[in-house]
Amino acid sequence: MRLSQFHLRTTKETPADAELVSHQLMLRAGMIRKLAAGLYTWSPLGLRVLRKVETVVREEMDRAGAIEMIMPTIQPRELWEESGRWEKFGDQLLKIKDRKEAEYCYSPTAEEAVTDFARQELNSYKQLPVNFYQIQTKFRDEIRPRFGVMRAREFVMKDAYSFHLTDEDLVREYHNMHAAYTRIFTRLGLDFRAVQADSGAIGGDASQEFQVLADSGEDSIAFSTGSDYAANMEKAQAAAPAPRPAAGEAMNKVATPTQRTCEEVAALLGIPLQRTVKSVAVMADDAASGQHFVLALVRGDHAVNEVKLGKVPGLAGYRLATEAEIREHLGSEPGFLGPIDAKKAIRVVADRDVAAMADFVVGANEVGFHIAGVNWGRDLPEPHDIADIRNVVEGDKAADGGEIRIVRGIEVGHVFQLGRKYSEAMQFTVLDENGKATAPTMGCYGIGVSRIVAAAIEQNHDANGIVWPAPMAPWAVAVCVINPKNDAAVNDAAQRLLAELRGNGIDAVLDDRGLRPGAMFADIELIGIPHRVVVSERGLAAGTFEYRARRGAEAENLGREELFARLLS
C-alpha cells in the first residue's frame, strides 16, 4: 500500500465540539466524518482499524466454536411484540413504517430475530448446544448522541446467542465466552477488567461486563485490592459491617434551624459525618401491600444505589415520594426527615451499615430539628428490612479482606445468562432425550466493535496523537521516503524495503506523498503507526535506516538485519 494511492486527510486543529480525546483524535486523524447526529462515515483509514478489531473478534469467536451468520437490521414489530420488547425497549428503539404502513424497528440487538431463526432451525436436543453470532450494524436512538463513535446511534456490534438444553450447559458456554472475551481484549492490547454486573432475576455471576479502564469512562467500577473481585456500581458490595456497638448516648432532640443536609448537621454538632443517617422517602407498590410509603436509610456519607434499592422485596419500580406524600406520612418536609415520630405507620429499609450503627443522628420530622443519640430497638423498632442499598465508596472494606478501589471504565463487552425468557415468550421448544418439548435456555454475548476503537484511543494516546496497540494499528510499519519524486535511488530503496517487509508478513505502508519530513512524521504519529522507518539519501549512503517506535523516545539508525530483527520481534 502506498499512501499516495490512499486517502488520508489529517488536521492540526482540535475540533471545537469534540469533548473526548478519542473523538478529537479520530476527527484529527480523519478516521471518521459526521454525517448527522450520532451517524459517522468511517474513512478508509478508520475502516482499516475497525476491520482489524473485527478480525480479532471473529477469530476468537470462531476458535471458541461460535458460528457466524447474519440477520436483517430491519425487523418486524410482530416479533418484538412476542417478546414484549416493542413497548419495553423504550425510545432507543428506532421504529419504522414501510410503504404499506407495516411496522418495523432497526435492530438494537437481536434476541428476537435469533430466536425466530432458531425455532425454524432447531427441533432436537441433538442440535444443541449451538452459539450463533453476527458482526452487524445496530441502531440505538440515543437521546443525546455524543463522544463520536463512543456513543453513536449507528454502530457495529458483535452479538452472539447460545442455546442449551440445561442450565449447566449454559454456564459452561458462559465461561467459554468469558474466556474468549478475555483473549479478545488481551490480544487487542487493552487494559480491561471483567466486572460483575446486575443480572436481574437470575443472580449470581450470571452477567459480567468487560470494561476498558480509562479516566474518561462513563461507568464506575469497583474492584478489590484483595482478589480479582470487580463489579459495577449496581452490583459491587463492600464487606458486611462489624456488629452493632452498644448504645452509649441518650436520645436528645437538637435544634438545627437551617441545617438540612447531613454535612451541615454533622458540622453543627461537631460529629463525624459517619454518625448521621440520611432518609430517602419513596413510594413502593406491590401486590401484597399495595401502594405504600418507605423510608430508605443510608449513612450520611453514603448514597442510595437505585438498582440495589429496587431489588429489596416489594420495591421493584419504586419512585421518589412527592412533598405532599412526605407531609402526609411524616408531617415534615425534606431536610428534617427521619424514622422516628412519623404521622402514619411507615416501612423502614435500612442499609446494612445503618442497621449496624449506634448513637446516630436522624431528622426529627419537624422543621428545624434533628434527633441525636438514636439507637435501634430502644428509640425505634428494628428496621423492617436490612439490605445493601448503597454505592460502595473508595476505601470500603471488601469481603475478601482487601480494600475497595473505584476506577472509571468504558463498557466494551457484556456476557449474560438470559435463561428461558425469549424461548418461553416466543414458544421455541426442542424435543429432549425423552421426546418431551422443552424450551432451551439461552446466553447472549455482546461486543461493541466500533466503540472499542474509541476506547483504545482513550487508553492509548499522547500529545502527538494516537498510540495504537499493535493489533489495532491501521499499519504496523510506515516506511517514510524523504523526497520521493526527486531521488530515484531513495525511492527504489523504499519500494524494495516495503516489498521485503510485506514478504515477511509485516503490514507496512509506504509514505510516498512527498510531504516535508516534519509534516510527514506528524501525520504518522497522529495516526498512531507503531513503527516508523525513514529511507533517506544519507541513510542509504551509510547503509542504515532511521527507526523510531511510536512509544519510543529516540530515533535510531539501524542496519537492515537489526531493523528486521526489531520489527519481527
Place this chain on the structure above:
Amino acid sequence: MRLSQFHLRTTKETPADAELVSHQLMLRAGMIRKLAAGLYTWSPLGLRVLRKVETVVREEMDRAGAIEMIMPTIQPRELWEESGRWEKFGDQLLKIKDRKEAEYCYSPTAEEAVTDFARQELNSYKQLPVNFYQIQTKFRDEIRPRFGVMRAREFVMKDAYSFHLTDEDLVREYHNMHAAYTRIFTRLGLDFRAVQADSGAIGGDASQEFQVLADSGEDSIAFSTGSDYAANMEKAQAAAPAPRPAAGEAMNKVATPTQRTCEEVAALLGIPLQRTVKSVAVMADDAASGQHFVLALVRGDHAVNEVKLGKVPGLAGYRLATEAEIREHLGSEPGFLGPIDAKKAIRVVADRDVAAMADFVVGANEVGFHIAGVNWGRDLPEPHDIADIRNVVEGDKAADGGEIRIVRGIEVGHVFQLGRKYSEAMQFTVLDENGKATAPTMGCYGIGVSRIVAAAIEQNHDANGIVWPAPMAPWAVAVCVINPKNDAAVNDAAQRLLAELRGNGIDAVLDDRGLRPGAMFADIELIGIPHRVVVSERGLAAGTFEYRARRGAEAENLGREELFARLLS
C-alpha cells in the same frame, strides 16, 4: 471445519411459495431463512457463500485502485433534499422518523452521503481522482418483494463512487471499473454479458449493466451475432432499414368489420403482418407546443419501447391518450386508428422501419375500416419525426452485419457516468490547477453482492441441487466419513486427509455428522460442494479414496497422489 461442529439444516421438500429455482434451493440448502417479507437471515452456510463473493469483489476493487470505506445506513433527509431525491426516489425509499421527529431514510444507494463525505475531505484537484467504495447493507422498499434474495428489500451491495476533475478522466476510470467488473464476474465463474443501458441525458456508452444470463432473468438483453454488441431493450438498436421502395399500389379503403388488431387485419387481407402499421395515440406536453396529440407508428409485428419513445424531442413524460382525446383528434376509436383523415392536425412520429415502408395498411379512423396501399408523400405527408421507437426482436439485422438475438438476464452490476449532477446540486467544488472552484464529475459503480449468490444458482444447478462455481462454493472439498463413530481408523484417516488438504490451501470440510451415506451425499450435492472425497474402510484397505466431482457423472477410486493432483489442478 467439521460439519458436526457447524450448523447445517437441509430439507427435501421444495417450499411451496418459492417460485425461482435459486429461491427454492437456497431454502432447501438452509442458506437463508425468512424473517419477514423481503428480509432474510443468512445462515452460517449462506454467509460463507456471501463472504466468498464479497472477497472476490473486494480484491478486484482494491486491485483497481478503489479505496474501501463505510457510510451509515441511516441518512438525514436534509442531504437527500439537497439532491432532490427525497421526493424523486419514490416509495422504494424507506423513510424514518427518529425520537425527535427528525427525518431520515435507510440508504438504498449513497450518492448523497459520499458527496457529503467528499466535500468534507477534498478541496484540491491534487486529491483527484479518487474512487471510494463500500460493501454495505442497503434497503429498497419493494412493493412486491419476492424470489428470495434476488429481490429482497434488505440486501448487500458494493457501491463505488469516483470523483474527477475532467470528463476524460471519468471515462478512463469508467473503463477501469468496467475491466474490474469483467474480472470479478469472470473470477466468480459466471456466464455474463456487459450490456449498454440507457443513460438519460449523458448518452454514449455512459452506462452499462452486467447481466448474468439465465432463463429466469427479469431483463431482456439483445446481442449481436456479428460482434460483442449487447444492450438492454431500452438501448438496443437494429440496423437502419433498407431505403423505402417505390409505391406500387393505389390507396384503397377496405372493410374490416371486426378486425381491430394488425394480426386480424393481415389475416383478412392475406398479407404479411410486416405490411401493416400499428398506431399508438399518446399525449405529449412540452414548452414549445404545449399539450399535444401524437400518433406513434410502428410496424404491425413490432412493439413501441416506452423509453425510446420518451426520448423523441418533446415526448419526455408522455402518456397514453384517453378514448375521449382519441375521439377528439381522430374521430374514431381504438382498433381503427391511423395517420390519414384525422379530425384535427396531429403530429406523426414514425419508427424508422415504418418510414421506410411502401404500400402499407393503416386504420381508416372510421370504425370497421382500414386503408391499404398507403404511401408516404403521396397519400399523407412525410412523418414529422422519424426515430427508433421500437423494441428490437429476435432475428433483426444488427448494425454490425450480424443478427440480433434476445436472451434473459439478471442484472448484477451497473457502471454509470453520473457527471456533475450531485456535485453541482450539493455545491461540492475543488480548486483546479488555476485556483478556480470547479465541481468534480462523478462515476458510480454498483454490484448486487447478495443477488449474485441467487443469480449464480439460477445458472448453476441440476436436479440434485446447487452446482457452485468453485470460487463461490462454501467449501471446495467435502471429506465424507462413513461410520465415523464406530471406526476409529477411518475417522483418523479422514482427519489426516482434512489436515493435509487444508495444509495445501484447499478449503475442505469434514462431514463427520455420522449420517448414512445416501443422506450425507444428498446433502453435499444439494449444497453444491464441487469435490467429494469418501473415506471408507474398504477404500482404506485398498489405499484409495472415492472421488466424485459435483459436475461429474461417475465416482472414481483414486490413490492419494492422483487425488491431490485432481484437487489441486
